Amino acid sequence: MDDTDRGLLNIIQTDFPISARPYDALGERLGITGDEALSRVRALKDAGIVRKIGPSFDTRRIGHASVLVAAKVPAEHLQEVAAIVSSFPEVTHNYGREFAYNLWFTVVCSSEEQIDAVLERIKSKTGVADMFKLPAERMFKIKVEFEF
Numbered sequence: 598m599d600d601t602d603r604g605l606l607n608i609i610q611t612d613f614p615i616s617a618r619p620y621d622a623l624g625e626r627l628g629i630t631g632d633e634a635l636s637r638v639r640a641l642k643d644a645g646i647v648r649k650i651g652p653s654f655d656t657r658r659i660g661h662a663s664v665l666v667a668a669k670v671p672a673e674h675l676q677e678v679a680a681i682v683s684s685f686p687e688v689t690h691n692y693g694r695e696f697a698y699n700l701w702f703t704v705v706c707s708s709e710e711q712i713d714a715v716l717e718r719i720k721s722k723t724g725v726a727d728m729f730k731l732p733a734e735r736m737f738k739i740k741v742e743f744e745f
Contacts, residue, residue, distance in 0.1 A: 598646070601627055605637055607744065609650060648690075656705050663689075663705040664712055667698035669727035675700060678723045687715045698729065 604627050614622035620638070621631030629637075641647040656663040670678045675693055682691050682702050691702030706712045712730075720726050 598641075601629060602637055602641060605634065606641070606646070609638065609647070613650065661705055661707050662709050662712055663703060663733070665731040665733070666702050666704060666716065667694075667696075667729045667731060668700045668702070668725050669698050670700045670723075670725050672699065678725055681723050682719055685715060685719060687711075698727075700725075 605623065608623060608626060613619065616622050618631060620635040623638075624631040624634040627634065638647060638650070642650075654661075668678070668682075679691050679693065679700055682688055682700065685704075687704050687706050689703045689705055691700060693699055694701055704712050704715055706715060716728060716730070720728065
C-alpha cells in the first residue's frame with residue numbers, strides 16, 4: 598500500500614464523492630485518473646482492506662427495521678457460516694465472538710416480518726438454528742475513522 602492508497606482510504610471512509618463519476622472526483626483530488634482510482638479501490642477490496650463502500654442510514658428514521666442477531670455456530674464451521682451470512686444483502690456486517698453464541702450480525706429490512714423471513718433463509722442455508730434476535734432498545738452511533 599502506497600501513499601496514494603492511504604489517501605484513497607482517508608477520503609472514502611468519510612468523504613466519498615456523491616456524483617455521477619465519483620472515481621473521477623477521487624482521482625482529481627489525488628492527482629490520478631478516475632480509472633486508476635477505481636482500480637486501486639478494487640485492489641484494496643480484493644486484498645480485504647476495504648470491506649464495503651456504502652451509505653450508513655438511521656434505519657428507524659427511514660421506516661426500516663434492524664436487529665442484532667447472535668448465532669451459536671460450531672467453531673469448526675464459523676468461517677464458512679460467516680461467509681454465507683455475509684452473502685445476504687440484508688446483512689450489514691458480522692463478526693466472531695468468544696462466547697457460546699459466537700457469530701453476531703446485523704440485519705436491516707423494511708419490516709420485522711422481512712427480518713424473520715431473512716433469518717429463516719439464513720437458518721436454512723447454514724443449518725444453524727440456534728439464533729437470538731437482540732433488538733436495540735436505544736440507538737448508539739459511534740463514528741470510527743482511521744487515519745492512514
